[in-house]
Each structure stands twice: as structure tokens, then as C-alpha cells.
Amino acid sequence: MVAISPEYSQKRSGAYFTPDDVAASLVAWACRRPSDRMIDPSCGDGRFLALHRNSVGIEQNPVSAHAAIARAPGALVHEGDFFTWATETGERFECAAGNPPFIRYQSFKGEMRRRALDLCLDLGARFSGLTSSWAPFLVATAGLLKPGGRMAFVVPAEIGHAPYAAPLLEYLLSSFGTVQIVAVREKLFPSLSEDCWLLYAEGFGGSADTIDMTIADRFVPTKSPPRPTLRIALDEWRDVWNRRLRPYLLPASVRGLYAAALDRPGTHRLSDFAAVGIGYVSGDNSFFHLRPSEAKRLRIPAAFLQPSLRNGRAMPSDRITAATVAGWRSKDDPVLLLRLTRDAALPAPVRDYLDSSAGREARLGYKCRNRAPWYVVPDVQVPDYVMSYMSGRSVNLVRNDAGVTCTNSVHAIRVRDAALAAKLMPSWSSPFVRLSCELEGHALGGGMLKLEPREAGRILFPAPGTAPRSETEELEAAIGSMQRWRHYAD
Template identity: 80%
Template sequence: MVGGSPEYSQKRSGAYFTPGDVSAALIAWVCRKPTDRLVDPSCGDGQFLALHSNSVGIEQNPVSARRAFERAPGALVHEGDFFTWAIETRERFECAAGNPPFIRYQTFKGEMRRRALKLCFDLGARFSGLTSSWAPFIVATAGLLKRGGRMAFVVPAEIGHAPYAAPLLDYLVASFSTVHIVAVRKKLFPTLSEDCWLLYAEDFGGKADAIDLTVVDEFLPGRAPPKPTTKVNLEEWRAVWNQRLRPYLLPASVRGLYAAALADPCTKRLADFAAVGIGYVSGDNDFFHLRPSDAKRLQIPSAFLQPSLRNSRAMPDKQITRATVDDWKRNDDPVLLLRLTRDQELPAAVSNYLDSSAGREARQGYKCRNRAPWYAVPDVQIPDFVMSYMSGRNVNLVKNAAGVSCTNSVHSVRVRDQALASKLLPQWSSPLVRLSCELEGHALGGGMLKLEPREAGRIVFPSTATIGKANDSELEDAIGSLQRWRHYAD
């Protein structure tokens, strides 16, 4: 072992060790000869290294690095940052395999991220600052291969939908003759919320004319990946599907109908007639949201209190009415936002609350201490509709008939074209629009569907002609299939 680094927790370092049958299958495919030199860029406790004697591993966690050395004594184990090592080494390899760490961009930061993104840029892959760690790991590893080399990795299912997966896949198809992804519905890591797929890439230095995709219900060990079920046309993948592979989990007939809807000039998207954004960020929800009983006890005047939707659990099915708000108040829910503005004259009761121990604690929070005055919550809107940010079976869109505000736990929808909204929004519960929510959103841990504002703006409202061609039963099956893939309907 060489080098050194601080000890990392499993969660922080993204280290979750691979099931033995998965690692054995990847090594069996990628290592063709005993003399093949293998590199594992994040070798953990040496599980992959132990399966092939002619191996090199890099591991930042010193405890795991020691275990790897003990488990695979014939391998060379480097302790330290992989990207630093990749920049400095002159060694090149016939093959690579592993399970790169899944560290989200909030933690994948600082000098490590700068080195990683710079190295990937030099290799021809341009990632944004919102990239999770595993994608740069794969690009940097590919850059260590000899011409004709190959690699096999466990990858997060985000390769099928995340924006940062697009530059990774673009790099792979431009660098390997074959890029093969195996989408596995049943979890490879049963105890984790994160779904994982498998990536095989062969003949480094070549160029792929398609992405081979295999869709399977569960992983079955074998010395070679299962045969592709779909050849993903690169032009269609880019132009029609916004560089996402997730639509290819569906039958070709359903994809064809949806593609036809996208090509129809009469089709509209939600962003064509409404703006979708996040609600306000208070900086301290417990302090800024009062229960009616607390507001009464503190003698806060109602003029300074704005009824607000805290989260999607409080959303009714169709619309938020005055009766809805009355129910919140009757239940003494914390739904009254202390809504104060800059240069506003404050009554004694409000000033006393701001100067209370809870107020002194709240103003120390990051959001509060970085705005002036600290107690004026910015971007408080009264949206026309409220949309669930994370959803189970269906994405909920609720009319805001009571004029409440909303936090960033839900989406604020403000209509720009009332006539078009009145015409199209009645389609919200139709199969095609619900399928669009599934396709434009993405799976989140725990079976939830997450729609970022930009994704929500892409929700499709098909033309009358497209609706006439739709087979509702087939669409319902497709919706159910995507829900099973995100484990909501398991």
C-alpha cells in the first residue's frame, strides 16, 4: 500500500461492497487471460482484486485498503485519491472492473472534484458541478486502458435518467466499439434505496453506433452479459428522449406513441402555459410556521400570518379551499407562515417573538444569517396550483382556490396562459399525461417519483389526434411497469 488519506465513513465515501456473484460475473467477462492487467479505481476491501491475481487497486479509506491488501496479497494496492493517482500514473491496463463510489455532488466537492472534472475534461467528457462521483470515476478509469481494452462496472440506475449521465454515455459511445448496459429491476443491493445496473464496454479506441440495452427482471450470474433486448439508436436517444435510457424500459409500441406525441406540433408541454418553481425556503420551518394556538398565545396579529402548505402530505386531491385551511387550523397544524417584509413596522408581539430564545436560535441558521433582515422570508408566492415534488402512485396537481403559499417541499405552479391551461389541465389524470410524469421525472429511493421544476415543465399534454390513437390499457400497463421499476408497486 502507498499514499495516505483520512478515514471515511461508509456513507460519506459511498462505499457499499458488491455481492459476490456480481463481482465474479464482471471479472469473468472482463479478464480474458491471466496476464491481463486489471485496475479497480475504488477497490474497497479488495473483492474484485481477489478474483484476478494481476490487479491494481486504489482505495482512499485506509481501513479498507489494509483489508484489500490482506484479501488480495498478490495485488498492488494504492491508498489515496484515485484521481490524483490517475493523473500521475503512466501504467495502462487491458481491463478495469469495480463498483465506483456513489457520492452525490453535495459531498463530492473541493479539490477532489476539481481534479476529477479537469481530468475528465482533458479526456473529452464535460461534466457539470452537479455530477455525482461515480461518473467521473468511470471516465478516468477508461482513460487508463490500452487500446482495445474493456471494462465492467456496477453503476447506479441514474445512468438511465440523470442529466450528468448524458456526457458519460456520450464519452463511452465515442470511446468504445461496444457499450452495453444491463438494466436490472430487482435490487442488486437489497438493503439500499439506490438501484444499480451493470455497464460493459469493449474495444477502447473504437466508436459505437448504438447503445446495447438489456432489460431484465433480476440479475443471473454468468460469464457474459445477457444478450441485448434493444439497440438504442443514438440519434433517437438524443433528439427524442433527452439522452435518457429510462424510456427504453417500455415496449416499442408505447415509445412510438409517445414519440409521435412529441413530434406533433399540436402537443403542448406544461411549460408552454405555466411556470413551475419551488416554494419559499424559510430557513427555519419550526420557527416561521406557527400553530393557531401559538399565534393566539403570542398575540401575533393575523395580518402578519399567511396560511401555507408545508408539504405534499397535507394536499387534498383536487383543490385547496377555505374549508381545507379551516381544517388545518382546527387541527392546530403549524400552517401559519410569519410573513414579514423589509422596512415593515412591527408590533410589539412580533418583535418579542423575534427576540425570543427561539428567534435568537433561528437567526443563526445559514439562510437567516445571510439575508437582511433575517426574519423576512423571500420568494413567498401565491401560486395558481401546487404540485407534489415527490410522489407515490400519481403526481398530484391541486388548484389553489384558497390563496395559500407553499414551501419548497412542493412545487409552485403559476399559469401564464389561462385559456390554454383551462383547455389542457383537465387531461391531468389521463393515462398519457400520467405516463409523461413517469418518463419526465425520475426514480428516487423508497419508490418515490421525483420531478424537478424543469422536468415538471416538460410534462406532455398530447393532441386530440394522439389521444385518439392511444390504447389506455397498454398505457396503464406501461405506467405500472415504470412504477415497479422504481419499486413503488412491488
């Protein structure tokens, strides 16, 4: 057995090999003639290369590279970093196909990321440092095509919502005559939490005036790209939907209702009257959160303890009240944050706790050792509302009547315009606002809906009369559809 370096592990390298029928379809879409030269920028074990004899593959994992050579003996396989190779080569190709590695920005770092982003910038695509690796892979691959070239790739469904998908799509639209997204609801990789769609682009050197989108419940192998379900006007995609494709999974009538609400006086986004942020990061939750019995035993004064909502599971359905906090205390949950300030005089019990073995261990953690003093938890606030960060059937928003603080496992909502909040917040559970949560958020593994703070700020509260009762059934059906796309209702 060949030992695999940790840097080439499946998780670190983002290598999850493509089902044969998907690979065969993508190669058929991209390659029109046997003489077409095809490139796979991250060829893995060579299953794309084996489907088209006149191929070149790049693979950084030496084990996979040798497997590709064995699987596709007629292909040329280069072992090494694709971005280095793409910067140095003068070769150009008629077509490209593959499955780029899905490496999150936390692992897509160092010299590889610098080379990738610099190369993309030279080609006309500007990505932030928070981009995942697959988007630069596609831009760099497109830059190796001959005029008129074609490409067909597996892509994460993030292409429908991630901020870094916007510069990728803008680059593709300005570089290809046709850009098509095939959204597939059933998982292409059943063992992964990641949903995947398909991308096809042709006519390199041209420009597209629409995004073609095909919406399918399941993948069906074909020898040519499927017919588009709709052609998306670029102005609408940019101006109405903030360069996101997920809303186009819904019927045109629902999208029209939502878009019409945007233009009506009296419609507001959550960010118009409230600030959405995350709660505090303690640096060591087990040390900084005490159980009531523990605080009593240690004789920590109540003045240094702040009741805290630790996670979304502890949220009630409507309000956090004194009775809610009393319930946490009666269960002896670790809900008391040790809240110390920089200049406070610390009583002996607090100093003893800070100097205990648990305290000596806590101060060695990354967050604690990089702040001064280490025991002061920053950004502790008392929000007006708290919102679930990841949700199942619906996003939970509760009023904070008890004055608790919260960790970064939920969102902290601070109201700026109390009158507008009082007018709009009662509609939170309405079908329109619940659909807005689905549209502005995005799917996460396990069927969950995730709302980043910037996404939560875009949640739409329609002007009165925007969604009459006659449209309730259609809105509820749309919510159910979005839940099925994120596999919550599967």
C-alpha cells in the same frame, strides 16, 4: 478494533461492497486472458482484485486498503486518492472492473472534485459541479485503458436519467466500439434504497453508433455480457428522450405512441404554459410557522400571517379551498407563515416574538444569518397550482383556489397562458399524462417518484385524439411497469 475516520465512513465514502456473483461476472466480462492487466479504481476490500490475479487496485480508505491486500495478495494495492494517482501514472491496462463509490455532489467536493473534473475535461468529458463521483471515476478509468480495452462496472440506475449521465454516456460512445447497459429491476443491493444497473464497454479507441441495452427482471451470473434486448439509435436517444434511458424500459409500441405525440400539433409540455418552481425556504420552519392558537396567544396580527401548504401530505386531491384552510386551522396545524417584508413597520407583538428566545435561536441558522433582515423569508409566492415533489402511485396536482403559499417541499406552478392551461389541465389524470410523469421523473428510494422542476416542466399534454380509448389498457400497463421498476408496486 481499528478506528475509522469519519471521512472514511461507509456513507461518506460511498463504499457498499459488491455481491460475489456480480463481481465474478463483471471480472469475467472484462478479463479475456490471465495475462490481461486489470484495474479497479476503488477496490474496497479487494473482492474484484481477488478474482483476477494480475490486478491493480486503488483505495483511499486505509482500513479497506489493508483488507484488500489480505484478500488479494497477488494484486498491487495503492492507498490514496484515485484521481491523483490517475493523473500521475503512466501505466495502462487491458481491462477494468469494479464498483465506483456513489458519492453525491454535496460530499464530492473540494480538492478531490477539482482534480476529478479537471482530469475528465482533459480526457474530453465536461461535467458540472453537480455530478456525483461515480461518473468521473468511470471516465478517468477509461483514460487508463490500452487501445481495445474493456471495462465492466456496477453503476447506479441514475445512469438512466441523471443530467450528468449524459456527458458520461457521450464520452463512452465516442471512446468505445461497444457500450452496453444492463438494466436489472430487482435490487443488486437489497439493503440499499439505491437501484443499480451494470455497464459494459469494449473496444477502447473506437466509437459506438448505438447504445446496447439489456433489460432483465433479475441478475443472472454469466461469463460474458448478456445479449442486448435492443439497440438504441443515438439520434432518438438524444432528440426524443433527452439523453435518458429510462423510457427504453417500456415496449416499443408505447415509446412509439409517446414519440408520435411529440410531433403532433396541439401537443404541449407543461413549461409551454406554466413556470415550475419550488416554494420558499424559511430557514427555521418551527419558528416561522405558527399554529392558530399560538398566533392568537402572541397577538400576531392577521396581516402578518399567510396560510401555507407545509408539505405534500397536507394536499387535498383536487383543489385547495377556503374549507381546506379552515380544516387546517381547526386542527391547529402550524400553517400560518410569519410573512414580513423588508420595509414594514412591525407592531410590538411581532417585535417581541422576533426577540424571544426562539427568535434569537432562529437568527443563528445558516439561512437566517445570511440574509438581511434575517426575519424576511424570501421567494414567498402564491402559485396557481401546487404539485407533489415526491409521489407514490401518482403525482398530485391541485388548484390553489384559497391563495395559500407553499414551502419547497412541493412545487409551485405559476400559469403564464391561462387559456392553454384551461384547455390542457383537465387531462392531468389521463393515462397519457400520468405515464409522462413516470417517464420525465425518476425513481427515488422507497418506491417514490421524484420530479425536479426541470423534469416537471417536461410533462407532456398530448393533442386531442393522440391516445384513443383503445390504447388506454396499454398505457395503464406501461404505468404499472414503471411503478414496478421504481419498486412502488413490489
